Amino acid sequence: MKNIWLLLPCSLLLFSCGNKPAATTTTIDTIPVKIMPLQKQGSAISITASGQFTTDDEVYLSFKTNGIISNILVKEGDPVRKGQLLATLNLTEIDAQVQKEQLAFDKAQRDYQRIQRLYNDSVATLEQLENSKTVMDQVRQQLNTAQFNRSYSSIHATQDGYVLHKLVNSGQMVNAGTTVLQTNGASSTHWILRVGVSDREWAQVKIGDKATIEIPGQANDTLPGTVTRKSEGVDAQSGTFLIDVQLSGNKPAAIAAGMFGRCYIQSAASNSNTTWSIPYAALLDGNGSNGFVFITNDHKTAQKIPVTIAGVEKDNVLINSGMEQAGALIISGSAYLKDQSPIRIIP
Known part of the structure; x- marks a missing residue:
């Protein structure tokens, strides 16, 4: 009996030593990503806008005094010569x-x-x-x-051109200053495409920017143009800012006043407003002008940073702030990343 009790502690000790749990280690998987180097650049911004063809010298003609209209001698679309009698009052x-x-x-x-x-x-x-x-x-x-x-109880054409609108008829009573006819100098002046843009696009466009203009129904026929004027206030009717794009060269036969057209304005960013052009896939949680991207400076750790969106191109997004200190942009694998996630660069 005495020998049995001596063996029990030893067996318990052996059992305890043989079942000691091994120490656990936690490992964090590195995520394979692709990157692209970042270089601040003055990327060209392409802005698409639609508007109406017109001229820069449209005139609204009216009588100086009240009276009853005696004759209106022209119709809409008629060509007119400078000094030609267009309408008279009963005198x-x-x-x-x-x-x-x-x-x-x-x-x-x-x-x-x-x-x-x-x-x-x-x-x-x-x-x-x-x-x-x-x-x-x-x-x-x-x-x-x-x-x-x-x-001034009769109306004469102020220049060679065309009658765009006839707003009253013979026999009507009109007050002084009431518009009777609208004319332009289309036969000798420059044609423009007047388009409406957002406030952000208005700020990006500069006078002198080049544009390509499409004529409706003639998709393969484009015309060069130049931005010649930017409105200094919002248009009350459309709620947009108006920009005039002047056509280069003579008026094409296919254009008439009031016809719709489309233009693509190439606006070069200035040195004080340079941008980064990044792929769509690299932008996360885009909301209006804000979003996030992942960058890396040590090629070992991902950082999530907020950025400001300046605009969009056909295949890329334009960023104008937030990436000043970034060395490289992560362009794939972003969906699996968190801030400070370890990464592994793959070709």
């Missing part, structure tokens, strides 16, 4: 006003001449002579005003 009332002012001036002139003779005979005073002359001058100016209004 009965206007001629009567001119005649009234003429009679008043004639009377004032006679009165002044009579006072002048009396003054020469020392009958009238100098004050009476001066007052008479003042009245005559006032009436003369009233006559000039009436004659001026009479001359």
Whole structure:
């Protein structure tokens, strides 16, 4: 019995030593990724916009005075020559006003001449002579005003071109300044494509940027153009900012005022607004102008950083801030990464 009890502790000790658990080690898998080197550049931004063809000298013609329209001598689409008579008012009332002012001036002139003779005979005073002359001058100016209004009771073409719109008809009563006809100088001036863009696109486009213009129904026929004007305020009707793209060369026969067209503006970023062009697949959680990308500076660890989106191209996204300190961009494997994930570069 005594020997049995001596053996028990030893067997328990052997059992405990033989079943001691092994130490566990935790390993973190490295994720294979592809990268591309980053270099800040002034990438060209392509902006697509649609608008209407027009000219830069459209004129809205109207009468200087109120009246009833007597004749409108042109129709929409008619060619016109500079100085050509386009429309007239009924002149009965206007001629009567001119005649009234003429009679008043004639009377004032006679009165002044009579006072002048009396003054020469020392009958009238100098004050009476001066007052008479003042009245005559006032009436003369009233006559000039009436004659001026009479001359603008008819509408003449201001330049060679075409009638775009006829807004009233003969027999209508119109107020002074009411638009009667709209014309342009299409036969001798430059044509433009007026397009609407967003505020971000407006800021990217510069005067002088080159553009390619497509004519509707003629997909294979494109025209060169240049940005010549940027509006300084939003258009109330469309809610966009207007940009004028002037066509180079002569007007094509296929273009008419009001026709829709499309243009592709190539806007080169300035040195103060340079960008990075990255693949779509590298951008994560894009939301408006914000998003995230993964970069690496040591080729061992991935970093998740926020970026600002400047625009889009056909195959790439343009980033204008957030990547100033980045050495390389991770372009594949991003879906499996977290911030500070270990990575392994693959070809």
